[in-house]
Amino acid sequence: MPSVKRRVAVLLTALVFMSACLLLPSPVAAQSGLTKIADGVYAYADVRNMSPANSFGANAGVIIGKHGIAVVDTLVSAREADRLIRDIRALSALPVKYAVNTHWHLDHAFGNCRFAAMGAAIIAHDSEKDKLALHGPATLKNPQMYGMTAQDFADTTIAAPKLTFTDRMTIDLGGQRVELIHVAPSHSDGSLLVYLPDKKILFAGDVLFTGYHAFAGDGDIDGWLKTLDYILDMDVALIIPGHGPVSSKNDVIAMKEYLITLDAKAKELCARSDDVAYITAELLKALPPRAEGAHLIQGNIVYKYLKKN
């Protein structure tokens, strides 16, 4: 009899233990590195270190609707896209239906391959599809030109946009309307804005640099100023720039002043000198101070104002 009692006691203990196990919370989901901007809207924003390994400080966005997810920009490589995908999966298991490229530059579009492999449709402006096809493969072959290594680009391939447009396109993710808007050639010919009208949030891509010097090597200053004016007229409360912290219309006004100063001073200096180091130093003195990206000033001189490449 005592042994039967003991067996019952053991059985009861086991049942209590199993019940307790069933009541234990499931393992905590991995922490996402994305910052919540609003319900269903997340971003990498305010990346301070502009190094190749962290996509040159490029921001990226994640928009989650009832039926699926759209990503705004895909970072610089397959490895960086994997980081973004891990952070998305810490938030949602919904399918990533779209990956929007605000423009074709490597830090915003070279992670496309990972999203294409997941079945996401890559979306871009018509001209950016062409630019990516023209410059993408050569960039992958010459990573050192961008301070990168072959290892940084491991597994990275150029995935072409499958959906393109010229003026406007709308995506519906289920309760989350996303408008893609091209105003004019600006940071690049086909740089586009990603607008969430219901939330008054705008992903501006590299049309807006906040706290970073701006790269204008492929830029059209007149169209860029027009695009910034367009943003100032929009019903927008929060703006996620291509580089820098979550911004406001005051930062858009500061960007206009930056570009006007850059263009006037660069033209003035380049009219009397082709000494890149001298022009860069003089421009740095004239431009509004910005904590990150001073090396981009030289790129602006070489590619846009002296047209050495």
Ligand SMILES: [Zn+2]
């Ligand atoms: Zn760019």
